[in-house]
Amino acid sequence: MLKKLDQISKLIGKTPSKQCNSRHINLFAKLEYYNYTGSIKDRAAFNIVKEGVISGDIDRETVIIESSSGNFAIALATLCGDLGIEFIPVIDPNINSAYEQLLRLLCKRVIKVSEIDSTGGYLLTRIATVKAECANYKKSFWTNQYANANNYLSYYKGLGNEICEGFDRLDYLFIGVSSGGTITGVSRRIKEKFPKAKVVAVDVEGSVIFGGKPKKRWVSGIGASMSSTLLKQALIDEVIHISHDQVIESCHSLMKEQNIFAGASSGAVYAAVKNYVANDRIAPEANVLFICPDRGNAYLDTIYNRDWQLMTKEQQLMEYSPL
Ligand SMILES: Cc1ncc(COP(=O)(O)O)c(C=O)c1O
Structure with missing residues (x-):
């Protein structure tokens, strides 16, 4: 099995970074959907x-x-x-x-x-x-992804190293969180080379990962209804919560502005980046990287479907109406 694993290892990692359109900062997207089965996982x-x-x-x-x-x-x-x-x-x-x-x-x-x-x-x-x-x-x-250290170690050794090798300077890194494996491994590795880089964890409303109130979540791939023990090892500078409407809107912006057709968590991190830029929280010419964990195909019936957007709003209204 080790020989087979060695062959498969060549299909995972070394994903490309795309330079994005941005007026004041140097913005890059790490396209993790180029992995073997189409995602960071x-x-x-x-x-x-x-x-x-x-x-x-x-x-x-x-x-x-x-x-x-x-x-x-x-x-x-x-x-x-x-x-x-x-x-x-x-x-x-x-x-x-x-x-x-x-x-x-x-x-x-x-x-x-x-x-x-x-x-x-x-x-x-x-x-x-x-x-x-x-x-x-x-x-x-x-495999127990929420507690298995080999989850975050894969990102320490793989994605984290690739980011370190790909940049001479890194000022901001935006990462979506679910099991916490990505942010834990990547934050630990990049702080070794770029101790001043700011790591922003991106979560969604209704997720309990960072102590938020549980609420029905409509988008998959980001957030969780339990917290992860892996995150105790993460080096996070700030946590930002994105609303579901923002996730949806931002997936469409990512497509229009950057020509990137990606999943919910990519939309969430892009919303977080734009939020920082709009509030002048990123210095001009800063090197900023955000991670795109998967492609948009699996979300064609939901995020990229206008009927679904309307339907979920009605359901959310029914669920949370004070009546
Ligand atoms: C699409 C997508 N984005 C982001 C994540 C979050 O990654 P992690 O579980 O490493 O925190 C996942 C995890 O399942 C995912 O599937």
């Missing part, structure tokens, strides 16, 4: 599995199980397919239908939970299902 999936193989926790008989409805599940499913081992994603009814279809094509078995947990969501049900399912196999492995 290839880095985490690869490193977690590789370290599991090296330590002997994963071999040909192991069944890998994870609670993920998004890019991490797609990355694991593809990687496990290449290695000839089984991967079982645990998903819930909120999954994007294209992602569910793809996971069902890639995996022999997909578990879709339906029971709402005590927090009103599915996360606790999904985690309990992962644990119960792991116990059903002689050899199983829970």
